[in-house]
Amino acid sequence: MRLERVAAHVPAGARLADIGSDHGYLPVALMRRGAITAAVAGEVAMTPFHAAERTVRDNELSARITVRLANGLAAIEPQDGITAISICGMGGETIRDILDSDKARLSGRERLILQPNGGEQPLRQWLMDNGYGILCEEILRENRFYYEIIVAERIGPVQYTAEQLYFGPLQMQARSPAFLGKWQRILREKHKTLANFAQARQAVPEDKVQDVARQARWITQLLA
Numbered sequence: 001m002r003l004e005r006v007a008a009h010v011p012a013g014a015r016l017a018d019i020g021s022d023h024g025y026l027p028v029a030l031m032r033r034g035a036i037t038a039a040v041a042g043e044v045a046m047t048p049f050h051a052a053e054r055t056v057r058d059n060e061l062s063a064r065i066t067v068r069l070a071n072g073l074a075a076i077e078p079q080d081g082i083t084a085i086s087i088c089g090m091g092g093e094t095i096r097d098i099l100d101s102d103k104a105r106l107s108g109r110e111r112l113i114l115q116p117n118g119g120e121q122p123l124r125q126w127l128m129d130n131g132y133g134i135l136c137e138e139i140l141r142e143n144r145f146y147y148e149i150i151v152a153e154r155i156g157p158v159q160y161t162a163e164q165l166y167f168g169p170l171q172m173q174a175r176s177p178a179f180l181g182k183w184q185r186i187l188r189e190k191h192k193t194l195a196n197f198a199q200a201r202q203a204v205p206e207d208k209v210q211d212v213a214r215q216a217r218w219i220t221q222l223l224a
């Protein structure tokens, strides 16, 4: 379900780089459907790299999907002509670091389809700081976990408020049931954290308390 929703944001006919591809399921599924024209599956670790190679080979797609053992965007070569990059199933900070550490490999014309597991705020901050506008956001619930999908393209200077970076500018407007459910859960956690802070034997630094209290206030306002 999660990867199906990610797949829906890959433009038809794209040349896709799936970074951190693990078994290579996303590029293989898209290629089998004729939804993309070429793909690179990048993996930094040996076991998933071999798993991706096996999936590609078993589906007889070795001529159209290249599997590369590489760290982050180093999997992308200029001659690949990549038009879309997916980075899914990792923390938002990890996705941000992957994008930031090899910016020279981004042409700026690729669509980014990102599925962070937490850490959405620092990822959105990076997107804003690097001129990427958020075109689409989705949140879905699977097996009690909430997953966010962020689709972005470089459009030039873009400005989001602190709340928009925290909640997601488009999600704040759409207010889907999954979005509201996620933030209700997080608000309960913030209240628990504040109660634990109040009972802690050692005083918790005031700025930390204020930070959590501010987040709880924002969420309360959002849900009001």
Ligand SMILES: C[S@@+](CC[C@H](N)C(=O)[O-])C[C@H]1O[C@@H](n2cnc3c(N)ncnc32)[C@H](O)[C@@H]1O
Pocket: 003, 019, 020, 021, 022, 023, 042, 043, 044, 045, 048, 070, 071, 072, 073, 087, 088, 089, 090, 094, 098
């Ligand atoms: C939890 S899996 C997610 C797999 C798949 N993208 C998905 O969403 O189902 C994360 C994968 O990212 C890979 N990975 C983590 N950091 C990476 C990096 N810097 N470059 C390439 N792959 C990375 C890991 O080896 C792992 O296979």
